[in-house]
Amino acid sequence: MDNEKRFVTGLDVGTENVRAVIATVNKNGEVAIVGYNEGKSAGMRKGIPANLTGPAEAIDRMLGDAERMGGYDVRSAYVSINGSTVISTHTEGMIAVGAVEHEIDNEDLNRVEDVAVTGRIPANRDVLDVIPLEYALDGQGGIKDPLGMSGARLEMRACVVSALSPNCENLKRATMTADVKAERLIPSVVAGAKAVLTERQKENGVAVVDFGATTTSIAIYEEGDLQYVGVIPIGSNNITNDLAIVLAIEPELAEEIKTRFITGDFDTEKSPAIKVGKHGERAFDRKEVEEVVKARLEEIFNEVRKKLKLAKYDQRLPEGIVLIGGGAKMRDIEIFAKKVLESAVKIGIPKGLDGVAESIQKPEFATAVGLAMLSAEENQYSAPISKKSSKAKKPGKSSGGLLKKIFSKF
Ligand SMILES: Nc1ncnc2c1ncn2[C@@H]1O[C@H](COP(=O)(O)OP(=O)(O)OP(=O)(O)O)[C@@H](O)[C@H]1O
Ligand SMILES: [Mg+2]
Missing domain, CATH: 3.30.420.40 (ATPase, nucleotide binding domain)
Structure with a gap:
């Protein structure tokens, strides 16, 4: 080509x-x-x-x-x-590779991966990725790449990413x-x-949070590898819907208020009224609007924190949290996220x-x-x-x- x-x-x-x-x-x-x-x-x-x-x-x-x-x-x-339904599962596999002087080859790696995946992931799920986290040879762990090494028993620990078929x-x-x-x-x-992400961030420990319209997804990296994936079925559209309901306004107007007037630095003094329309003819009480937005943001980032805890990475990520997705466009969202997650937060740009x-x-x-x-x-x-x-x-x-x-x- x-x-x-x-x-x-x-x-x-x-x-x-x-x-x-x-x-x-x-x-x-x-x-x-x-x-x-x-x-x-x-x-x-x-x-x-x-x-x-x-x-x-x-x-x-x-x-x-x-x-x-x-x-x-x-x-x-x-x-x-x-x-x-997109999740990650940690699995293990073990195979006998023959005599001690046997050199580990690609066939052995495929075989041990097969053992680590087959039967561990329910049949109604598609395996999207298998990330080898660590190998052990004859009980000696901590091996990243066993190709060419020798041993009689090969073990593998893997992170398997799957979704409902x-x-x-x-x-x-x-x-x-x-x-x-x-x-x-x-x-x-x-x-x-x-x-x-940079290689260094992935090596040291970092999480990416994709703050989308209807979902918020989390991926955690450490030692250069993906360690965890999870998806929360709430997103930035929930904020818009809450505003539409509480303020009894049309969703388009709620979206305009969210994207134009809301910032993540809620404690900073701002004008007490949010005025929309060509001549500012519709006014909303900023305090009321902010309370609605804050409540939903708090819920979302608390759910993120729960996932981090579940994966045993809460407050254990030296490179902090990187926000992506349309929801991350809210001005100063990192200030609010930092408070709830008690971790460094920045916005991820390709x-x-x-x-x-x-x-x-x-x-x-x-x-x-x-x-x-x-x-x-x-x-x-x-x-x-x-x-x-x-x-x-x-x-x-x-x-x-x-x-x-x-x-x-x-
Ligand atoms: N400036 C902004 N401030 C706040 N929110 C914003 C801003 N710009 C876009 N958004 C929100 O981002 C969301 C869209 O994000 P994105 O395009 O990442 O979603 P999606 O990928 O379609 O959804 P999902 O990943 O959940 O399937 C919408 O809820 C939108 O209101
Ligand atoms: Mg998305």
Whole structure:
């Protein structure tokens, strides 16, 4: 394949928004962003497809512009998966490898991984990733890479990431309906971590929190490896809904109040009234509004803290907590999060990117960027399609091609 033209795509299918990042990968493996876009999602509930046509149409619509920007035709992508059925499980496996002088090879590693996974993860779950945490040879632990070492008994400790199979299947079908093959499903927070964390942070201990619209996901890293993934089924939309209910206003206005007037430094003196409308004709009592927002934020970050405790990492993360996702755009949110989590908190911005990267250096683009980066790292390139065939496909793709495909099924 022509190295200059090979490209990767990250596709973040959220409940509120869908985002795509297209990047080329040069022969040194360096990634340059050539296309991106975001658009409203549909047919998703708490990170999971509730129907196929909603997300498929949203992906189709949004991808059209990202493709035109880069001149690439996306037929496959790394895709985000979310929802509270995404979990991690710590497992162990042990195999006999023969005589003491036997050198551990890849076949042994595959075999011990098989033992560590098979039967440990319920049959109704898809294994999304297996992260080897530690190996032991003849009882001697603390080995990161046993390849070429000798021993008679090989043990492995692993972190296995899984999600309910029907959710995985439906997500793959939804992207396929939009003509995009999901090469791999990666938890949205794990993909986001790839885009915002440094190796040093992962080595020392850090957590990424993806504060989305309807979910808040947590990924914990230590010794360079993913140690824990968990998803809480509450997100920033809950704040909007609370405001709409308590203030008896339409959700659009509640969203405007949340995004324009709320900041995470609740104790700072501000004007006592929040005024909206062209001439400030609608006014709301700031104290009342802030109380509603604070109560929900407190609940969300307390749930995050519970997960950190469950994973035994509460206040044990030297590099603190990194917030990503649209919810992290609330001004000064890190000030509030720090109080509840009693840990250092910062906002995660995708970095180290070439190309048209400026516009996606935002916390809500971390997942899509990370998905593209992971695809590049795992050498899952897409074959370039000639400009001619690419152009021929596009008009159909965004103007009825998908609908035709859907209706042809009935
Ligand atoms: N400036 C802002 N201040 C506060 N909240 C914001 C701001 N901008 C966006 N948000 C919120 O971010 C949320 C959308 O985030 P995001 O796009 O990450 O969600 P999603 O990926 O679609 O959802 P999920 O991950 O739960 O499936 C919405 O609730 C939106 O109100
Ligand atoms: Mg999301």
